[in-house]
Amino acid sequence: MRKITLILFILTGWLTANAQGPQRKWFEGTVYHTSGEIFDGLISWQPPHKGEYADGDQILYTANEHSEVFPIPYYKIKSFVMGADSFVVSHNVLFKNNPFMIVSLDNPTKLFTVKTAKNGFPLMLNTGGGGGNFGVGVGIATTVGGGTRTTYYYGTNKDNVTKLEKKQFIEVMSDIMADKPEVVAKIKDKTFRYGDMEDLLTYYKTGQMPKRSYDY
DSSP: OHHHHHHHHHHHHHHHHHHHSTTSOOEEEEEEETTSOEEEEEEEOOOOOTTSSSSSOEEEEESSTTSOOEEEEGGGEEEEEETTEEEEEOOOGGGTTOOEEEEEEOSSSEEEEEEEEOSOEEEEEOOOOOOGGGOSSOOEEEEESOOEEEEEEEEEETTEEEEOOGGGHHHHHHHHTTTOHHHHHHHHTTSSOGGGHHHHHHHHHHSOOOOOGGGO
């Protein structure tokens, strides 16, 4: 009995430390509110777990490291920039529980990245505050363990998209990146394959071949 109690005590402490500790990262960014207001400051977002929120998703916002933290639900966000990534909010019913999309390529046919969390231990922490346009009583969610699942979608806008499947990779990505023939050539000769999307995006944007693990 003592052993079980000790294990539970240690586990509880470990979960609490992870929920409040360095797992959550903050980035400089901007929130474009549905009211038309624009908020610059620090933003934190983590890919949500299935069922983590009853509906949609949220970000955390603070004006600076000394200010109060506000949770902002997805329905009050038009778009936001967090670090190097630009996010939009999809109203497609397929993304009801994970409406935030990273705009990976803003071309005529756009490429969107959707990140969701794999299985782990979801935790909800009460913020105990909030007000104004930010909303009140929205919990801060965090998850211990698991990983991140990345899925790509393409389309003309955030609400009308198609999932990028492996068998469509060459055709679809060649069309999206048609403005750079040298990139298309490397797609067609299979220098870049379905699993190399991030490397392909780096090459498309910079013109530099990214180093891979076997290059070191």
